[in-house]
Amino acid sequence: MAQYRILIDANDEKGLVYKVSSIFFEKNLNILTNNEFVDKVNGKFFMRSVVEGDVEASELKELIQKALPKASNVNVIEPAKKNIVIMATKEIHALGDILVRHEEGELDANILGVISNYDNLESFVSKFNIPYFTISHEGLGRAEHEEKILQKLSEFEDIDYIVLAKYMRILTPRFVEAYENKIINIHHSFLPAFIGANPYKQAYDRGVKIIGATAHFVNNNLDEGPIISQEIIHVNHAYSWKDMQRSGRNVEKIVLSHALKLALEDRIFVYANKSVIF
Amino acid sequence: MAQYRILIDANDEKGLVYKVSSIFFEKNLNILTNNEFVDKVNGKFFMRSVVEGDVEASELKELIQKALPKASNVNVIEPAKKNIVIMATKEIHALGDILVRHEEGELDANILGVISNYDNLESFVSKFNIPYFTISHEGLGRAEHEEKILQKLSEFEDIDYIVLAKYMRILTPRFVEAYENKIINIHHSFLPAFIGANPYKQAYDRGVKIIGATAHFVNNNLDEGPIISQEIIHVNHAYSWKDMQRSGRNVEKIVLSHALKLALEDRIFVYANKSVIF
Amino acid sequence: MAQYRILIDANDEKGLVYKVSSIFFEKNLNILTNNEFVDKVNGKFFMRSVVEGDVEASELKELIQKALPKASNVNVIEPAKKNIVIMATKEIHALGDILVRHEEGELDANILGVISNYDNLESFVSKFNIPYFTISHEGLGRAEHEEKILQKLSEFEDIDYIVLAKYMRILTPRFVEAYENKIINIHHSFLPAFIGANPYKQAYDRGVKIIGATAHFVNNNLDEGPIISQEIIHVNHAYSWKDMQRSGRNVEKIVLSHALKLALEDRIFVYANKSVIF
Amino acid sequence: MAQYRILIDANDEKGLVYKVSSIFFEKNLNILTNNEFVDKVNGKFFMRSVVEGDVEASELKELIQKALPKASNVNVIEPAKKNIVIMATKEIHALGDILVRHEEGELDANILGVISNYDNLESFVSKFNIPYFTISHEGLGRAEHEEKILQKLSEFEDIDYIVLAKYMRILTPRFVEAYENKIINIHHSFLPAFIGANPYKQAYDRGVKIIGATAHFVNNNLDEGPIISQEIIHVNHAYSWKDMQRSGRNVEKIVLSHALKLALEDRIFVYANKSVIF
Structure with a gap:
């Protein structure tokens, strides 16, 4: 028996649930979970x-x-490991959280590699037998640097998601467009x-009493892409900004991994610069 | 056009969503929200x-x-104010939160009255023009006292919910059975x-670092009925138990009103001593 | 025996704690709580x-x-009810939460009155036997309107705090300066x-996954005064902005009352546009 | 200039703060932070x-x-890396979180080794160049098994803390007494x-709507030692217990590391089976 994740978005009209569920019934499919939102x-x-159930993905679609x-969009997906590339700069926590979860078997993903503009994380990443690529921006213009990264990315096949695990450089529109709604960033x-x-x-x-972190897809406007997940922690007057940064890492890594x-x-x-999450 | 809330629970089998949604489609109904859980x-x-849509509730049902x-249970409910009775003892906060929300128009309810075993809250409740009934337990056995409350409750028609807003006496099985899954309690x-x-x-x-409150339906085992909602706040060593009680009130009232x-x-x-909440 | 709250702020140097605590020891005072921050x-x-202990406030100071x-600031305060005036517009929840807590005896305050630019809340407030003053802005310039409010405020003696419980008009610098660090606002x-x-x-x-509320002192830059307290709740794609508003009220009232x-x-x-809170 | 952490607990009486701070003043010490609780x-x-300041630890003490x-207890501690041993069973997440933080330099500790009753985590731990000791309980009585662990522990010098990172066996009184208030456990x-x-x-x-994790010192009564830290997450009816377990891991690791x-x-x-935490 095959299992499928079916994702549909459409202009709303009467009968959509009926039409889809009648196909499920006809093909004798067992519904494990079902979520709708208008x-x-x-x-x-x-x-x-x-x-x-017993049906081919292509037939079902x-x-x-x-x-x-x-105008409806229909995706019929067979659950399988997705291919991800992680980009980082110098910080371990968010990257490390993903690597440990991966080791633990919690993430349904192949980590094709980690790309960084520094070599600081190489020895850490290599512990996990994951390829590490230092692509320094030293002496390069932003476009040139990205060109080299894009070149490296093109060597991998079928990247499903690029995860920016505290990658501290701004991506150009050209890069972002090449991987639309496929780049997940954590903003601290x-x-x-x-x-x-x-x-x-x-x-x-500003003297805030709460700090947080936001995971979002990256689009052309810096930090303005569709939000996926947010979390916060309480702080007080006794926190220096370094303390906030240190405490904030706990939230950053949990939010990004989530x-x-x-x-x-x-x-x-993703729709209208927002996310609908089931 | 009428609006209906349709609640269905059934033994799971294939085709349930299809069967229900085909009726919606047939009767040309507009689905506002739709939730399922297996x-x-x-x-x-x-x-x-x-x-x-344009259909009678009875026909739809x-x-x-x-x-x-x-064996399926089908409820077709026309949104309308529900009738509630509040029971309290001496504390204002949970009761007051409900009365203010009611005043604000946030609660779709008629508050038929407030019953207490003390008269302390009478002047407060009467500000809101809501009938207040002191039914003292003084000198009465538990059964006798409850009998008097049950008598008072029987004078109201069609009680949908009884809300225990910090009513500090234990209810007997007889009382609980009379209002099964209709009594909502806040446990501190x-x-x-x-x-x-x-x-x-x-x-x-015990030296806990978190305290909380739990709203639940009351059943025969004290504090063991189906949980509806829970919330917590952080505390520390500097809290006396009175401080915990004071801070806890904020959570109690929010959780009960929710x-x-x-x-x-x-x-x-409600199913298997748990709640499914959409 | 008298009880005092002693608040000191000073330029940091060695020996401050020693100097203060030696006076406490000399005067045979019992320290109930003691907090310091540099x-x-x-x-x-x-x-x-x-x-x-047995000492006069003036002598101790x-x-x-x-x-x-x-250059040090020293305040020796005898715990006593403070005088507050609440300003509101049309919404009950934040105002109501304060009135119920006041009724409950939880707030060490005399509520001198409620001022609103509408009369909507009058019947609600009068239940609590608190004077209500409608000062409409209808047909008045901002300065004129505020002049009338300031006039009313001047009739009360010794206002300790003005609480803006969802008062939906912007205050001018003149107003703010008259009550520096005495106006507490809730921003939704x-x-x-x-x-x-x-x-x-x-x-x-923006499609956020968390909404919150912020209580702060009001200064001349709108919404930029020192933050006192913040709290949040989680939301998701299914929340309309009206749903967010409705859910947000729970946080608003708790944060403001806190x-x-x-x-x-x-x-x-208050220091450097921030708050230090013990 | 040396830096010291000074920890004092004493029977409360007047003048304690004065007496300690007068020594700080006399020895011309700079107070970085100061916390008291009665x-x-x-x-x-x-x-x-x-x-x-410029003073010897021994003189200061x-x-x-x-x-x-x-009867007062006085500790004057020079900040230095503490020696810890981690005990685990089969799960990676809590252990991994500590190892990554250690790698990141966030933890002021030497990890002397990881002891487990299984060899499952050996390849993971060895990535971090930390000694791993499998001490199987297979075929051994509880006392015998612990004897072997105690033997191994005795080979390390100066263990400051033993961290039970999801070590899934109960410790006997003998073990606990040997490391009183030095064993930190995470209870899920x-x-x-x-x-x-x-x-x-x-x-x-039980159908709860919130799950949590508790870090505590281990004493002779299982799960009843002094609580250090607690945290929670919200769950709902759609969570199987496996889902709760999976989500709970996020809290477990954060709470234990904290x-x-x-x-x-x-x-x-630690006092009266509780913790005072500054």
Whole structure:
């Protein structure tokens, strides 16, 4: 028996659930989970079902597509390890959390490699038998540097997600467009507060009582892509900004790993610069 | 156009969503929200839909019932104010939170009255023009006292929920059975920790770093009914148990009001001493 | 035996704790709680002690002042009910939470009155036997309107704090300066995110997964005064901005009441547009 | 200039802060942080100061001890890496979190070794160049097995803390007494709820809406030692107990690492089966 994750988004109209569920019934499929959401403001329908049964993915997709209005998007996905590349700079915590989870078998992913603009993390990453590529930006323009990274990325086949685990350089539109809704970033603030550089310093200066972290897809506007997950911790006047940074790492790594897990399980729809998450 | 909340629970089998959604489609209903859950362990299916359209509640219920297996439970509810009675003892906070929300129009409820075993809260409640009934337990056995309360309750018609807003006496099986899954209690601990009397004192003695509150339906085993909602706050060594009690009140009132809101919106299924909440 | 709250802030130097505690010892005072904090960045020392003993407040203050460097600020406060005025617009929840807590005896305050630019809340407030003053802004310039409010405020004696319980109009510098660090506002967002109008709408549009509320002192820059307290709740794609607003009210009222409590207990120092809270 | 952490606990009486701070002043020490707490119920005084200056630890300790009542405990600690041994069974997450933090330089500790009753984690731990000792319980009585572990532990010198990173066997009184208030355990529930085996299964069966984790010192009563740190996450009806277990791991590792950090920084006092944490 095969298992499929079926993701549908469509313009909302009556009968969509009926049409999809009638196919499930017809093909004698067992529904494991079923989630729907209608965005009334934008008139959009979202559905994610996990089903089991004896049917080919291609046949199932065709049946659903035929039953739904033309503009609908239908994905029938067989659960399988996804291919990810991690980009980092110098910090271990977020990267390390992903590597340990991977080791533990918690992440349904192949980690094809780690790319960094420094070599600091190489010995750490190599403990895990994962290829490490130092691509220094030293002496290069932003475009040139990215060109070298894009070149390296092109050597991997079928990258599902690029995870920016505290990669501290801004990506150009060209890079972002090449991997639309495939780049997951962790921003070390509770967005949209403290956009930009050194958010912990900004948070300290502002005297906030809570700090946070935000995992989001990267789009062309820095720190303004669709938010996937956010979490916070309480701080007080006794925290220096270094203390905030240190404490913030706990949230950063948990939030990034959580967002990655949602992505690997095909739980995220992106629409109108937001995420719908089942 | 009428709006209905449809609540279904059934033994799980293939085609349930299809059968229900085909009726929605046939009757040209607009689905506002739709939630399903299958408890694989117990083989139970739960569904809550909010629909709009031109159909009678009775007809809709009949159609769904006919389409589903015999043992299924189908409720078709027209959103309307529900009738509630509040029971309290001496503390204002949980009771007051409900009365203020009611005043604000946030609760879809008629508050038929407040019953207490003391008269302390009478002047407060009467500010809100809500009938207050002091039924003292002084000099009465538990059964006698409850008899008088049951008598008073019987004078109201169609009580949907009884809310125990810090009512500090234990109810007998007879009382509980008379209002099965209709009595919502707030327990001032993070159940199942600190069952029984004076949980804040217990929590203080144990040196916990977190305290909480639990809203639950009342059944015959004290503090062991189905949990609806829980919330916590952090404490530390500097909290006396009185401090914990004082801080705990913030959580108690929020959790109880939240649970009441879920009940008033027909979002709760009770099954196997647990709640399924959409 | 008298009880005093002693608040000291000074330029940091060696021996401050020694000098203060030697006076406590000399005067045979019992220390109930004692908190110190040194802001290393700004070289500032903060101390709050609660002591008991047989000494006059004025004598104690003089002794401490003499022992410390000239520029130090010393406050010796006898715990007593503080005088507060609440300003509101149309919403009940934050105002109601304060009134119920007041009724419950939880707030060490005299509520001198409630001022609103609408009469909507009058019947609610009058239940609590608290004077209500409608000062409409209708047809008035901002300055004129504020002049009338300032006039009303001047009729009360010794206002300790003005609480803006969802007062939805911006105060001018003139007003703010008249009550420096005495005006406590609740902003319905997790500042500094979503400064300005309709933060829930902004939060919805941004697709955040967490919303919050911030209590702060009001200064001349809108929403940029020293933060006292912040709290958050999780939301998801299924929340409309009205849902966010409704859920947000729970946090708003808890945060505002908490900030007020801290102020009434003389626990807040304001320095460098931040708060130090013991 | 030397830096010291000074930890004092004493029977409460007037003048303690004065006596200690006068020594700081006399020896011209710079106070970096200073925390005091008085447990009024038990009449106990706790103080932790971090100071800098030109003085020997031994002299400082002697001075303070002489100044305070005889029964007082005074510790003057020079910040230095502490020696820890980790015990684990089969799970990676809590152990891995400590190893990555150690690698990152976040933990002020030498990890002398990892002891497990299985060899499953050996290849993982050896990546970090940390000695791994499999001491199987296979075919051994509890006492015999522990004897072998105690033997191994005795080979290390000066163990400051033993960290049970999901070590799934119960320790006997003999073992516990040998390392009193030196064994830090993570219990995968929000203690005191769900004491004993398989707490996630218990939590699932009870239908809770929140699960948690508790780090505590181990004493002779299973899961009843002094609590150091607790944290929770929200769950709902859709979580199987395996889902709870999976999600719970995030909390477990964060809570355990946090407790370890507090211990390494000498921030914890243990008294009356509770912890005072500065």
